[in-house]
Amino acid sequence: MSHGDEPRNALEAAARLAREEADDALSDPRWESYTEGILSEDERRELASQATGSPGGERAEELFAPLGDEAQDRFLAAAMGALRAGGSPAAVSPTLPGDAGAGAANDGSPAREERPAQRAPGGEVVPIGVAREKRDSRSRRAWVMAAPVALAAAVAGVFFARGRAGGPLPDYEVSIAAGPAATRGPGGDTFDAPPGAALELAPGEGIRVRLRPGSPVKGPVGARVVLVVGSRAAVLPARVETSGDGAVRVRARVPAETRPEGEPEVWILVGRPGDLPGEGELATSDLPAGSDARLRVFKRGATWTAPGRQGPGGGVPPRQRPGPMKR
Amino acid sequence: MEPTKAQVDSALEGDEAAVRALVATLTPVLHARVTRALLRRGGVHAGSQAREQIADMVQDVFVELFRDEGRALRAWDPERGMSLRNWVGFLAEQRVAAVRRGKRHTLVLQEVLSDDAGAEEAPPRDDPEALYCSRQTLSRLLDALRADLSPQGFEMFEALVIREEAISQVCERTGFSTSAVQAWSSRLKRKAAQILSELSGPALAQEHVA
Numbered sequence: 001m002s003h004g005d006e007p008r009n010a011l012e013a014a015a016r017l018a019r020e021e022a023d024d025a026l027s028d029p030r031w032e033s034y035t036e037g038i039l040s041e042d043e044r045r046e047l048a049s050q051a052t053g054s055p056g057g058e059r060a061e062e063l064f065a066p067l068g069d070e071a072q073d074r075f076l077a078a079a080m081g082a083l084r085a086g087g088s089p090a091a092v093s094p095t096l097p098g099d100a101g102a103g104a105a106n107d108g109s110p111a112r113e114e115r116p117a118q119r120a121p122g123g124e125v126v127p128i129g130v131a132r133e134k135r136d137s138r139s140r141r142a143w144v145m146a147a148p149v150a151l152a153a154a155v156a157g158v159f160f161a162r163g164r165a166g167g168p169l170p171d172y173e174v175s176i177a178a179g180p181a182a183t184r185g186p187g188g189d190t191f192d193a194p195p196g197a198a199l200e201l202a203p204g205e206g207i208r209v210r211l212r213p214g215s216p217v218k219g220p221v222g223a224r225v226v227l228v229v230g231s232r233a234a235v236l237p238a239r240v241e242t243s244g245d246g247a248v249r250v251r252a253r254v255p256a257e258t259r260p261e262g263e264p265e266v267w268i269l270v271g272r273p274g275d276l277p278g279e280g281e282l283a284t285s286d287l288p289a290g291s292d293a294r295l296r297v298f299k300r301g302a303t304w305t306a307p308g309r310q311g312p313g314g315g316v317p318p319r320q321r322p323g324p325m326k327r
Numbered sequence: 328m329e330p331t332k333a334q335v336d337s338a339l340e341g342d343e344a345a346v347r348a349l350v351a352t353l354t355p356v357l358h359a360r361v362t363r364a365l366l367r368r369g370g371v372h373a374g375s376q377a378r379e380q381i382a383d384m385v386q387d388v389f390v391e392l393f394r395d396e397g398r399a400l401r402a403w404d405p406e407r408g409m410s411l412r413n414w415v416g417f418l419a420e421q422r423v424a425a426v427r428r429g430k431r432h433t434l435v436l437q438e439v440l441s442d443d444a445g446a447e448e449a450p451p452r453d454d455p456e457a458l459y460c461s462r463q464t465l466s467r468l469l470d471a472l473r474a475d476l477s478p479q480g481f482e483m484f485e486a487l488v489i490r491e492e493a494i495s496q497v498c499e500r501t502g503f504s505t506s507a508v509q510a511w512s513s514r515l516k517r518k519a520a521q522i523l524s525e526l527s528g529p530a531l532a533q534e535h536v537a
Contacts (some may be wrong), residue, residue, distance in 0.1 A: 014468045015488040022489075026363045035354035035362075056366030063377055064363045067354065071382045076350045078386045083341060155447035204344030237330075237352050256336050256344035272333070302459040 025051040026060065033067050037066040038273075040220035041244040103144040126321050140263070168293035169221070172270055176300060178207045200301035201227075201264055204256035207236070210249055218248025222271040223254035226287065228299075229262040233287055235277055261306035271295035330411050332403075339397035341490065353415050357385045360416040364423040368466060384426070388419045408501075409478065417478045424474035428467075464526060471522040472515075483511040 021027065030047055033039045044061065051057030058109070178199040199207070207225055225236045238252035248270055267287065269276055275295045277287070291297045328477070330352055337345035361384045365371045372380045392399045392415060450456045472484060486492045492500075494508045501508075 001441065010468060010523055011488055011516060014465045014472065014519070015484075015491075017462070017469055018485075018489050021367060026366055031363065032355055032359040035358040054366075056369060056371060059371065059377065060366060063366065063371065063381060064359065065378075067358055067378070067382055067385070067412075071385075072350060072354055074382070075354060075386055075389045076347055079346055079350055079389045079393045080343065082390045083339070083346065083397065085394065150453045156519060204348075237348055239351065253348055255343055255348055255482075257334055 004327045017192070025054045025057055027113065031060070031064050034064045034184055038240040038242065040242055042218070045218050073196055092152070169217060169271065169296060172214065172296050172298070173212040174268055175210040175212075176207065176266070176268065178266075178302070179205055199266055199300055200305040201254055201260070201266070201302045202255055202305050203258040203260060203304060205254060207252045207254065207266060208250070209252070209268055211268070213246040213249060219271065220273050221246050222273045223248045223250050224273075224276050225250055226267040226269065226277075227254060227258075228265040228267055228287070233267070263304045264304060266300045266302050267294060268298040270298075332405055335397075335400050335411065339393075339400060345487075346393075353389075353392075353412070354385065356412045356416045357388050357419045360419040361385055361388065361423055364420050368427060368470065370423075370427055380467065384423060385419075388415070388422050391418065391422060407479075409482070414478060417473075417481060420473050421481075423472075423476075424470040427470060428474055462524075467526055468519065468522055471526075472518065475518065475522070480511070480514070483508070484515055487512055488515060 030039060030043060043205060048061035051060040109237050178201055221242055223240050225238050227236055236252040238250050239247045272294050288295055290298055330349060334345060338349045362381050371377045399418060403411055486497050497508045498505055
């Protein structure tokens with residue numbers, strides 16, 4: 001059946017419905033950007049307008065709005081609770097699809113029999129796949145910065161496939177803080193650092209950035225926080241909030257698995273969404289050499305420190321409070 | 328940033344900072360998929376309760392992802408080509424569909440074929456009656472497929488039925504054998520018949536899927 005033909009049976013008719021849904025306004029990937037809080041006011045309005053004709057679309061703008069920190073804390077508590085509750089995976093599901101080699105055909109077909117269990121050193125019976133997963137996970141603790149930059153080639157093209165949404169950007173004033181306060185508390189909003197102070201970074205802890213445009217900005221704006229060590233770089237996971245006039249707040253986090261080695265730098269990129277790099281690891285040579293009218297680049301020296309050591313009482317110690325960013 | 332398998336493993340070993348990072352990364356995609364699934368099927372509560380309903384459902388998915396030592400997250404294998412965001416996004420849609428059907432079962436991560444599953448069935452005959460299958464019935468069939476198929480199973484549904492890829496094309500793209508893809512094709516037809524049987528009676532199911 002070609003897509004334009006009538007379906008011959010209900011399965012094909014259901015497939016046609018699935019195709020229609022994939023093309024409808026609710027499938028626009030920008031909704032996910034909106035839930036992440038990285039969509040500009042203009043794009044949000046455009047999305048909401050497009051969704052109006054879809055079933056339930058009139059409520060989309062309200063319901064896709066970011067859930068907020070309180071909800072996220074709730075999810076974290078629920079996840080930790082589920083994790084701590086434990087339970088033997090062998091008792092729940094003897095067949096884990098993470099390992100097709102045991103019990104499942106290597107040709108990709110679904111398993112035809114349950115994976116055989118093996119006895120763990122402690123006498124616990126666990127599926128073979130689980131035992132191997134646990135062993136592998138320990139040997140893979142070292143994080144991305146230590147791994148080959150396999151994704152670099154894939155990400156490299158991002159800077160050159162620039163979108164055209166929005167015009168030139170004004171200069172930005174950048175404030176940045178790092179450490180426990182930037183992770184957890186309102187103290188992270190203190191940005192009155194002496195000029196030139198190095199950021200103190202620690203695996204698992206936060207970086208908070210505030211970007212203020214020299215003049216109001218029209219159109220979508222986004223930001224990235226990039227951790228650079230030598231020739232390697234990684235775009236950090238971040239929550240980005242933008243205001244209608246182009247101001248940006250970013251809360252990023254250094255992944256807990258990061259190996260604190262080398263001399264780190266933090267690069268802040270603010271630009272039009274099509275000009276920003278995607279997520280993941282990349283080589284420094286893939287980063288823009290400097291600012292241009294559509295992408296501003298700010299660099300800040302940093303040092304590694306132990307988690308939780310950045311300041312007494314959760315405050316931001318003077319040494320790490322930010323000064324002007326170099327360009 | 329797309330989380331790596333190592334980051335997921337750290338979280339599953341109980342590293343709270345890693346769990347926090349994973350929750351922060353996955354919340355937007357779960358929120359978006361849950362909201363979209365509920366909006367499409369008119370399943371959203373009225374008024375201010377709707378956002379709470381969505382947050383509850385997202386929380387429910389997080390519990391499913393981390394329960395039983397993170398069985399659902401351990402089942403994600405990046406080498407199979409699906410990103411973690413897509414993996415958990417699919418499981419979120421599966422969860423919503425299951426709850427909408429009144430089936431609060433655990434997530435379906437993998438399916439088991441019977442011994443005769445590799446045998447190819449006859450291609451579906453033309454069935455003009457299918458044109459009269461109501462949109463509501465088709466929505467329910469689609470939701471039930473989402474609820475009952477594993478991520479890999481639904482991927483096969485997308486490839487073979489939605490995108491209508493040839494079996495040889497699917498084999499080439501996925502590395503699966505011809506008999507494995509044929510097994511999936513047969514399974515999808517049987518599954519659809521079984522669901523329609525539940526929805527509208529056995530006779531109608533045979534009429535629409537055979």
